[in-house]
Amino acid sequence: MQTDTITYIIISGILALVLALFQYIFKSKKTTKIYWFLAFLRFVSIFSILMLLINPKFDNVSFYDEKPNLIIAVDNSESINYLNQSQNTTDLIETLKQNQLLKDNFNLEYYTFGKSVIQSDSLAFNEKQSNIAEVLDRLSEVYNNSVSPTLLITDGNQTYGYDYEFMTNRYKQAIFPVILGDTTTYTDIKIQQLNVNRYAYLKNKFPVEIIATYNGNSTVNSQLKIQSGTTTVFSQPITFSKNQTSQIVNLDLPANRVGVGSYKAEIIPLVNEKNTVNNVKNFAVEVIDQKTNVAIVSDIMHPDLGALKKSIESNEQRKATILNTVDFLKQSEDFQLVITYQPSNNFRSLFKEIDRLKLNKLVITGTKTNWSLLNQLQTNYSQQITNQTENFLPTVNQNYSTFIIDDLNFDEFPPLQSEFGETTFTVPFETLLFKTVDGTQLEEPLLSTFEMNDKREALLLGEGLWRWRAQSYLDEKSFNTFDNFIGKLVQYLSSKQRRSRLNVSYESFYNGNDNVKITAQYFNKNYEFDANANINIVLKNKSNADITTFPFVLKNTNYQVDLSGLEAGAYSFTVKTSSGNISKSGELKILDYNVEQQFLNANVSKLENLATNSNGKSYFINNTSTIINDLLSDSRFATVQKSSKKVVPLIDWKYLLALIVFSLATEWFIRKYNGLI
Template sequence: MENISFTYPLWYLLLCGLAGLVVALLLYYRSAITASRPLLWGMAALRFLGYTLLAVLLLAPLLRFLQTDRQEPIIVLAQDVSESVGLETDTTAYRAEWAALREALARDHRVVHYTFGSTVREEDELSFSDKQTNLDAVLSEIADLYGNQNLGAVVLATDGIYNQGPNPAYRDLPLRAPVYTVGLGDTTRRRDLYINRVFHNRIAYLEDKFVIQVDLSARNAAGERTALTVSRVGEAGTSVLHTESLTIDGPDFFTTREVVLDADRAGVQRYRIAVSTIGQEVTTANNQRDIFVDVLDGRQSILLLAAAPHPDLGALRQALVSGRNNEVEIAYGNKFDGRLSDYDLVVLHHLPSAVQRVSRQLEELRAGNIPTLFITGPDLPAPLVNAAQELLQLSGGGAQVQGNEVTARLAPGFSAFTLSEELRQALPTYPPLSAPFGEFRVGPGANPVLLQRIGRVDTEYPLLVVGESRGRRTGVLAASGLWQWRLYDYLEYGNHARFDELVSQLAQFLTVQEDKRRFRVSVAENIFDENEPVILDGELYNTSYELVNDPEARVVITGPEDREYNYTFTRTANAYALNAGTLPVGNYRYRATAAHNGEELVSEGRFSVQAVEVERYALEADHGLLRQLSERYGGSLLFPGQLAALADFLAQSEAVKPVLYQTVTTRSVLNVKWIFFLLFGLFVAEWGLRRWSGGY
């Protein structure tokens, strides 16, 4: 439907007609053309129409018309392809019935097909192999993509078992269409003993203990006995670490058992939790579960080497051992005859001094590049302290000079390591320390952590600096009396958390070893799930330690039974990346190689792939959840064998109908092409007749 509107009053059309008439009369009234009267009237009429139409166009008329669009209804089919469905469903017959439903609906409607489990994807294959199920994800995907379209119906086929995401029954999704659920699986409560859940730390530290919490469940097995065992699975075989007997005391049995294990081997360890079968179980696949624990050898050996007994030593030791993997030893000056190379960090308290120069120990620290923390005192000789390190140079001081009482303030812009806001606020309130009297100068490579406040004056003199001195990480605390800080921390806050944090962060910064390798390959994580891809990243540095990726980089991944997987890295902007895909369960090691300027560089490491078997542990279908979903969104619960009737029902449903959208469109008549050709035709016709009759 079309109509024309004007931006000017309609009586302006009379003026347009009058203008056309005047132009026609001026030319043809008393015309000198020798032509018949009908021909003159015809030419005058053509001129009148042409100029009238031209005048009307000057009024900018608008053409308005109604456009109708038809949107066909969309029916979304979503099929659960997780393992639990495949284990409890006759998949051969069901695949044929599902395909027939799709074909019947596609005749009259637009059909969109999803499969879901661990992820949601648009595909046709029904593999029933996904390791996890997320019902909320597929419903959210449908609501996001089709919630504002002509969604006719959603057909959700699943067993109602989900082990990822929230419960979809408690989500308010913008679905304006009925949801028809197809109940798959078996709701029968059958005899079964299974490991419900296992809670454990993914990381433990060598020579520590860690706890595994096992939740066991059993149905219809009252009076039966079983044995719970925990074993380590390694390349040399399986060794039993723990075993205990259990009696199932009811038809709905549940118990929690905690097993304490020793982390006595470094690396990723595989543990198997299993319960013995009780006979006539619906499945025994859920009677065992494998877990992986990454045991880190993160112990730090720290030596507190002092000139004499001092309260600072006890405060430092207590703060350092609060980190569970620190081994702290206290020794004194020239009496120490051990090897400093056995320690990850050496703290020199009031050393070197005039009496104990510890020249041998200082030389050993330099030769072994052992991280060192110097804690000075007010009476230490400045020349000896300056000669031992380069981060902080002191002029003045000595036994005959009285020191300063200084408090601490955080150095502006410090970022070498992170300090909590509680510690930042507490530092200025701590009691004063005893610092040497004199001038302080920060050396090259030093990063001030704390500055001195003398009385009420904020100075730029450093109190604590860290950095690299002579090839090793070094720290210098230019004062003593730390024991007062620890006592004040407890007095003011009821614990030592802030002081312990400062000492631990300082020790961690000093003991971190910089990676000097020119070719480095790392995995995104040490333990992967079997359904997630294994990702490796690589970096190659030239002799100037600049990132390059010109050479080709390869990697060989060796898995269980020494099976090898060969890959070539993909080059990124200036590094390497590899997506090795999913790998079978087990422990793996990799060896990556790259050649640069004739030199072969190698990087090695390990990772593990753990099983994801949650779909095998709960096989009892939850059709109650499906019924709840259908009732909430105006659908119904169906079962295999009723899908053909669903296709007929949807074909007759009033909810599954096309939607017509009408849009009013306005555009200028000047944009209509036939108007131009009409004007052109009128003027050409008049001109042709005038030429034929002998006029111009």
């Protein structure tokens, strides 16, 4: 408490005492007990009121016990069932829940994980994939600033994500793996990995790479074969030994028929081999009869060119070639789409050639663009020339109806740089991305598309796309979302199909562990996105003719249906609206493959290394009797007593107000009772 405040309190006490004595002792000339008591009550009232006016502040110190967290993360994937550890896992969780000492000394937090992490203690062991790295990554965001030892109950077999063994650099907690399984070694041959392109071209051959591994000590012989239906298209003997535990087989298969071809690669099992599921891998290849060739034409060097090329070629159905204007004119008839990057003085002949061949194009402008020339070369739009540049952030147009927009986080993307000034269109156009400056969205297009005379064109007013691709990787740990966005723009520009009110996006085939998701967009007669549509997909299993109907769910500017629970097989489907007057049909295949069935043992070495690197300890599920005692006796996880100091003003002390009311009421009652009023 400050010195000034103490001085005011002393003065208030003296003043209250003087006033009370003056009224009841000095003024009345009486010194009976009643008057002294009334003087005391008046002193209390005046002093309390003055204290409220001064409102001194006091430190209120409270003490509390802070328990550490005990994070219990449980593997909920199907491999736990295949290793016959589901009951052991359930029993261990129940033991932890029932232990009162753990409850008294820790805040217990339960998580389950497969491909993603969920805060829950409900176990079904039905997740199709395991991502242990995701568990440690997510927990680090929540618990890195607290004491939170972690029980990681898993077989250690990860099928998805980054290597979790070195995640201790990010997750700063002691990890105690509980290993579900044993160290018993079984003789086993398996197809460790199969690499094949998703697409092939008619009358070509497509490469297949098979990596087969062997776990055993003796020399064994088997046979690798690949079948398409009942026909064997490839066969080769394969030998393993203690010194040669892996084989890489490279082969080429013919692409003779357009469509999705399904294949089965199999290594004939050994006698008494325990796990034969991992001897087989199914794969598929979609054979197409043409490839889209895209020309990226520019007379300057810029990182945007490489980013565009990589994005376009992420889809094997497309090839992108970076050319200058002279080289393009020599081979212009080889391309179906032209991307003109920052047109300059040399682009006059190029635009004439594009018009002659009636090619669709994407025009990208920036700080090096010759707008005086570009305004002359075409009549669809014109740019106000200011010789000034501006940075424009993108904002997605939620009502864009030409094709389905990928769910990129455009608001977090870096700005593009382009000419400052208004762009005026002379043809009907649709804005895909608006310009945003200093947080204000302008009603001006940053990226727009339009169609005229059976030709499609897009205009992007800004350079710096490579930063968008890099930001996409930082956000998603993958370039896929950005590449898919560019791919859909290229697909729209290279297609001659008429615009449709119902657009459906899907893959021709899905691997067994993939998320089978189909997206759709539906537009009204004015081609405005309809967020109130009722869309269903009618799915027919070709093998047993079973028909199932699933509803689409609205998600942002798309409708989406998740078919991940479907059995492997070939399906035909029809997507239609409730009115039934608009529909789209297609076919897809789901390949029979379960990555969780590929394991015979727990990954003991990785889990033990994880425990060592995090200053924890590993346990086998059959020897967990000491886990609880080890956690309770570890001095790092002791309950800590902490103090909390709050500065409390006197005006918040409600008892002082009660004291003032009590003293005034008592004084009035005594005076009334004794006839002094």
